[in-house]
Amino acid sequence: MSLLTVKENMVMVNNGNIDIASSIANNNVVFDTKELNLWYGETHALKDINLKIKENEVTAIIGPSGCGKSTYLKTLNRMVELVPTVRTTGEISYKGQSILDKSFKVENLRTRVGMVFQKPNPFPKSIYDNIAYGPRIHGIRNKKILDEIVEKSLRGAYIWDEVKDRLKENAYGLSGGQQQRLCIARTLAIEPDVILMDEPTSALDPKSTLKIEDLVQELKKDYSIIIVTHNMQQAARISDRTAFFLDGEVVEFDVTDTIFTKPNDSRTEDYISGRFG
Amino acid sequence: MKYLNADQVTKRMDGRIAKNNILKMLFLLATIFGLIVLAILIYRVVVDSIGWIDWNFLTGRQSTDAERAGIMGALLGTLWMMLVVAPVTLILGIGTAIYLELYAKKGRLQAIIQTNISNLAGVPSIVYGILGLTIFVRAMEMGNIILAGGLTLSLLILPIVIVAAQEAIRAVPGFLSEASYGMGATKWQTIKNVILPAALPGMLTGAILALSRAIGETAPLTVIGIPALIIPFPEGIFDKFTALPMQIYYWTIDSSLVAEYANLAAGTIIVLLVLLFVLNSAAIFIRNKFQQRF
Numbered sequence: 272m273s274l275l276t277v278k279e280n281m282v283m284v285n286n287g288n289i290d291i292a293s294s295i296a297n298n299n300v301v302f303d304t305k306e307l308n309l310w311y312g313e314t315h316a317l318k319d320i321n322l323k324i325k326e327n328e329v330t331a332i333i334g335p336s337g338c339g340k341s342t343y344l345k346t347l348n349r350m351v352e353l354v355p356t357v358r359t360t361g362e363i364s365y366k367g368q369s370i371l372d373k374s375f376k377v378e379n380l381r382t383r384v385g386m387v388f389q390k391p392n393p394f395p396k397s398i399y400d401n402i403a404y405g406p407r408i409h410g411i412r413n414k415k416i417l418d419e420i421v422e423k424s425l426r427g428a429y430i431w432d433e434v435k436d437r438l439k440e441n442a443y444g445l446s447g448g449q450q451q452r453l454c455i456a457r458t459l460a461i462e463p464d465v466i467l468m469d470e471p472t473s474a475l476d477p478k479s480t481l482k483i484e485d486l487v488q489e490l491k492k493d494y495s496i497i498i499v500t501h502n503m504q505q506a507a508r509i510s511d512r513t514a515f516f517l518d519g520e521v522v523e524f525d526v527t528d529t530i531f532t533k534p535n536d537s538r539t540e541d542y543i544s545g546r547f548g
Numbered sequence: 549m550k551y552l553n554a555d556q557v558t559k560r561m562d563g564r565i566a567k568n569n570i571l572k573m574l575f576l577l578a579t580i581f582g583l584i585v586l587a588i589l590i591y592r593v594v595v596d597s598i599g600w601i602d603w604n605f606l607t608g609r610q611s612t613d614a615e616r617a618g619i620m621g622a623l624l625g626t627l628w629m630m631l632v633v634a635p636v637t638l639i640l641g642i643g644t645a646i647y648l649e650l651y652a653k654k655g656r657l658q659a660i661i662q663t664n665i666s667n668l669a670g671v672p673s674i675v676y677g678i679l680g681l682t683i684f685v686r687a688m689e690m691g692n693i694i695l696a697g698g699l700t701l702s703l704l705i706l707p708i709v710i711v712a713a714q715e716a717i718r719a720v721p722g723f724l725s726e727a728s729y730g731m732g733a734t735k736w737q738t739i740k741n742v743i744l745p746a747a748l749p750g751m752l753t754g755a756i757l758a759l760s761r762a763i764g765e766t767a768p769l770t771v772i773g774i775p776a777l778i779i780p781f782p783e784g785i786f787d788k789f790t791a792l793p794m795q796i797y798y799w800t801i802d803s804s805l806v807a808e809y810a811n812l813a814a815g816t817i818i819v820l821l822v823l824l825f826v827l828n829s830a831a832i833f834i835r836n837k838f839q840q841r842f
Contacts (some may be wrong), residue, residue: 353729378733378734385731388726390723390732392724392726396743404728405732408731408733409732457727458730
């Protein structure tokens with residue numbers, strides 16, 4: 272385990288853009304959630320959530336429909352605020368900064384914490400413009416730099432070879448699986464630290480799903496990934512830690528192996544063995 | 549079959565199919581009714597105007613002499629007025645729609661504004677004429693110039709443009725703006741780069757259709773006092789003017805004095821219809837050509 276940490280740190284050094292000292296000081300915790308409660312109008316959707324999510328790991332969130340797992344994920348980049356009736360209490364700190372404070376600018380947060388959605392949602396623009404969208408809104412105009420970002424991001428999402436000759440074509444000409452990898456590349460283009468994935472393979476066929484899962488394994492070297500999934504085999508295959516949500520509460524959060532082989536809570540066991548949900 | 553009796557089903561089948569065919573005929577008749585009325589209208593107008601639409605009619609100045617009268621002045625008046633109406637309604641209409649749909653907090657106040665805009669769309673056009681007369685012609689002392697007429701017609705179609713633009717914004721799928729917000733874009737960046745490009749064809753289609761309604765409006769212009777006879781052509785938005793529907797109106801009421809005026813009115817109707825047809829075609833073209841598919 273310690274060897275692995277050293278190796279990860281070496282990757283960080285190679286990247287050169289992550290402050291090792293601060294990440295060690297924070298004990299490698301990227302998101303620290305304390306007593307988080309959330310309401311949609313009168314509906315109490317998240318109840319007393321406490322979770323510490325670690326850097327450069329894949330954290331899976333599983334649970335039946337309506338358990339609050341997507342809501343929790345969207346709280347981490349405050350996308351949940353797009354629903355007008357949302358109210359939260361408690362605290363989420365991202366690398367030591369309290370992000371639920373109204374003074375914390377959501378635009379800053381979402382630049383550090385990227386998101387991949389359930390249904391592939393490319394813009395009706397060219398492949399190139401899709402990837403360049405993020406850098407452009409953050410002020411990059413230089414064509415050469417944009418070209419570099421586009422290539423690097425597409426390579427990062429393992430889709431470069433498939434699209435390099437058709438960068439000017441509309442993104443909606445791609446297959447569903449390609450569109451989703453394009454969306455991942457688009458997220459990489461804003462150089463986030465964290466990537467949130469909200470059931471990213473639920474609209475895809477098994478072969479595309481496998482490609483995305485392989486990609487997640489590659490990406491975790493450089494990014495912290497939090498993935499909501501309906502598919503328990505997927506959580507078991509790709510995640511380091513798993514949180515099991517039920518009725519808006521965290522029932523159990525542990526190393527994935529433990530969750531799937533010897534869970535502490537009988538409800539977790541019932542869920543993963545397919546007795547409900 | 550436990551609940552369904554095969555004999556009964558067969559027995560009733562013919563009746564059900566017959567009912568379907570009868571209703572199909574009724575719906576077809578409803579459609580044909582509208583088409584027949586339109587056909588008669590166009591037929592009468594065309595017959596009346598045959599021989600009257602010539603070069604002199606299209607380019608000549610107004611005149612009391614039916615043989616010499618032309619509609620160029622009225623056509624220019626209408627076009628100048630559209631040059632006022634189009635930018636005013638587009639800017640105010642799309643701006644209001646963006647505010648109401650994307651910035652305004654959904655609450656009581658927003659609901660009240662929304663209801664009032666929908667109600668304004670149903671206010672009779674002559675009332676807008678009175679409003680234009682009070683505000684633009686009298687209070688602002690513009691007189692009955694093109695600018696005053698254009699602003700009056702802008703007020704008239706503004707509610708329609710706003711509602712159409714709001715619908716176009718609402719039709720932009722939420723997943724597109726989510727993708728933009730998710731990358732740290734501000735609301736304005738999202739509106740400018742994602743929502744407006746997707747909504748613009750719908751907005752323009754609505755605006756052009758509203759514009760073609762404004763072109764045909766007569767009542768508000770009669771109220772603000774457009775004169776029956778103006779010999780010089782209007783050369784800018786501060787000139788006095790007449791417009792195509794006004795010309796039709798005056799020639800029609802005066803046709804009891806000079807019978808040929810009826811033919812002139814019919815000719816003017818043809819010109820107005822052609823103008824509307826061009827505008828509506830432009831709307832359809834824009835919708836088909838620029839609509840994004842996702």
